[in-house]
Amino acid sequence: MWGNLFEGTIPQSLTLLKGLQDLDLSLNNLSGKIPKDLEKLSALQRLKLSFNNLEGEVPTKGIFGNASAIFVNENNKLCGGITELRLPTCHGSTKREKSNVFKMVFVIIGVVLGFLLISSFLALYWIRKSKSKPPSTPLVIDDQFPKISFKELFQATGGFSSANFIGSGSFGSVYKGIINQDETIVAVKVLNLQNPRVYKSFMDECKALRNIRHRNLVKILTSCSSLDSKGKDFKALVYEFMPNGSLDDWLHLSMEAHNHSRNLSLLQRLNIANDVASALDYLHYHCYTAIVHCDLKPSNILLDGDMTAHVSDFGLARLLLEPDDNSSDAQTSTIGIKGSIGYAAPEYGMGGRASIHGDVFSYGILLLEMFTGKRPTDQMFTDDLNLRNFAKAALPANVMQVLDPTLLPKEGQREEIEKGAINITEGPSHKIDKLQECVTAIIEMSLQCSMESPRERVQMNDVVRELHLIKGNFLKA
Numbered sequence: 001m002w003g004n005l006f007e008g009t010i011p012q013s014l015t016l017l018k019g020l021q022d023l024d025l026s027l028n029n030l031s032g033k034i035p036k037d038l039e040k041l042s043a044l045q046r047l048k049l050s051f052n053n054l055e056g057e058v059p060t061k062g063i064f065g066n067a068s069a070i071f072v073n074e075n076n077k078l079c080g081g082i083t084e085l086r087l088p089t090c091h092g093s094t095k096r097e098k099s100n101v102f103k104m105v106f107v108i109i110g111v112v113l114g115f116l117l118i119s120s121f122l123a124l125y126w127i128r129k130s131k132s133k134p135p136s137t138p139l140v141i142d143d144q145f146p147k148i149s150f151k152e153l154f155q156a157t158g159g160f161s162s163a164n165f166i167g168s169g170s171f172g173s174v175y176k177g178i179i180n181q182d183e184t185i186v187a188v189k190v191l192n193l194q195n196p197r198v199y200k201s202f203m204d205e206c207k208a209l210r211n212i213r214h215r216n217l218v219k220i221l222t223s224c225s226s227l228d229s230k231g232k233d234f235k236a237l238v239y240e241f242m243p244n245g246s247l248d249d250w251l252h253l254s255m256e257a258h259n260h261s262r263n264l265s266l267l268q269r270l271n272i273a274n275d276v277a278s279a280l281d282y283l284h285y286h287c288y289t290a291i292v293h294c295d296l297k298p299s300n301i302l303l304d305g306d307m308t309a310h311v312s313d314f315g316l317a318r319l320l321l322e323p324d325d326n327s328s329d330a331q332t333s334t335i336g337i338k339g340s341i342g343y344a345a346p347e348y349g350m351g352g353r354a355s356i357h358g359d360v361f362s363y364g365i366l367l368l369e370m371f372t373g374k375r376p377t378d379q380m381f382t383d384d385l386n387l388r389n390f391a392k393a394a395l396p397a398n399v400m401q402v403l404d405p406t407l408l409p410k411e412g413q414r415e416e417i418e419k420g421a422i423n424i425t426e427g428p429s430h431k432i433d434k435l436q437e438c439v440t441a442i443i444e445m446s447l448q449c450s451m452e453s454p455r456e457r458v459q460m461n462d463v464v465r466e467l468h469l470i471k472g473n474f475l476k477a
Contacts, residue, residue, distance in 0.1 A: 002048065002229050003027040003159060010035055010054075019043050026050040026071065027151060027229045033057075034078075039064050050074050051151045051229065057081070057090045071231060074151065150226040150234050152179065153188055160190065167246070170295050170340065171316045176241065185241040186221060191316075193233055206237065209315045212287060216279035218242065218302055218312040239312065243305050247272060248298035251373065263406045266435065268307060269370050270474070273442075274467045275309035276301055280363060281460040283314055284356040291315050292354050296362035297343045298369065317354065342376030342387070346452055357454035363463070364388075364449025371442050373404030388450050391443050399440050400432075407435070438474040445470075 009032035030052040039062030058081030067084035079090040156177035166174040172191040206223035228234040294317035345358035376387040394402040
């Protein structure tokens with residue numbers, strides 16, 4: 001009967017079920033006291049009452065004398081019970097305890113009054129200072145949810161229902177949810193905890209990730225580290241929701257699955273490429289410590305309502321895997337598989353340490369996929385042929401033959417180019433010439449990013465500058 005949003009008190013009639021062995025009422029909205037007669041049920045072997053609003057004293061006899069058989073956590077008004085439950089003492093404390101309580105109250109009142117006095121002075125100071133500046137709206141969305149429980153996330157996602165399932169990746173599954181009274185739409189990533197080396201300082205690491213802010217990174221609103229309804233470890237991150245889904249959807253999902261066209265123009269792809277490069281440049285060179293993404297691919301690039309790209313899952317490799325104790329380099333983990341097939345740098349397959357150079361390689365493959373329309377795992381790539389070699393072989397004369405067909409100007413001309421029937425370099429169209437020049441520059445830069453040797457790859461700050469030049473030349477009349 002768990003997770004049904006039951007309300008009211010626990011029915012006294014349950015104490016009449018003499019043969020009852022297992023009772024699970026967790027994850028509801030039950031209130032009132034725990035029926036004392038439950039301790040008389042000799043057959044009862046397990047009792048779960050977690051995540052409710054129960055109050056009063058917990059019995060101590062019968063099943064209540066076995067701490068491993070009862071679950072009463074997340075009921076903030078319960079007290080008493082056996083010592084192993086570590087619940088607060090019920091009313092009826094000694095005079096000395098009452099005296100200590102009074103002393104504590106006076107101390108707290110003094111601290112609060114002092115805090116209010118200081119806050120008043122600071123408020124007056126900022127009010128006077130703000131009068132000289134134009135008004136602005138502060139971004140406080142992440143402060144709306146400083147703490148969130150498993151119960152709240154369970155309710156926000158409809159019990160992590162399939163209807164709210166968005167997708168899954170290397171680090172866990174993502175669900176759409178609605179939280180807070182403002183009905184804010186969020187994305188909840190439930191992390192995969194099968195790896196036993198999950199960071200012990202999970203909440204500290206999450207707090208550090210929340211402080212990382214960039215216009216092209218998906219904002220982490222808050223995190224949850226708790227137990228689920230079955231008493232198992234539960235960890236999740238809550239992100240801002242991206243209404244236009246992932247770049248992978250736009251590149252590969254069939255148009256028949258949508259009510260409208262999902263084609264991305266060349267300019268949109270240039271903007272997305274620049275957004276992702278800017279995010280990686282920030283993670284690599286402008287954070288408190290260099291952060292390696294380790295799993296850059298189209299499904300981890302999310303698009304907001306304005307089609308601006310935001311990189312997600314940054315820092316999760318660092319968060320979920322234990323760092324190498326024998327190395328002073330704290331960039332990221334050396335344990336476990338780094339990246340996805342087709343996007344992972346070749347040195348990772350030989351046990352190489354994850355680094356920012358590996359991210360650059362993944363970015364180069366991402367660029368090739370964006371402008372050729374082909375996944376690196378396409379069935380056409382067998383033996384020694386891969387996406388990189390496929391694009392490299394087309395330079396310079398046949399570059400338009402490897403371009404994503406949806407980017408070619410005209411349907412009839414597109415078919416002729418794909419068949420090699422016309423030489424695009426001799427075409428009279430100035431627009432096609434500009435397109436070929438732009439695509440050639442993009443593929444050349446992609447090849448520089450995806451060099452086999454990590455040290456030969458370009459840096460992301462150079463990629464950002466080059467992309468600005470490519471876009472500027474393409475937009476020139």
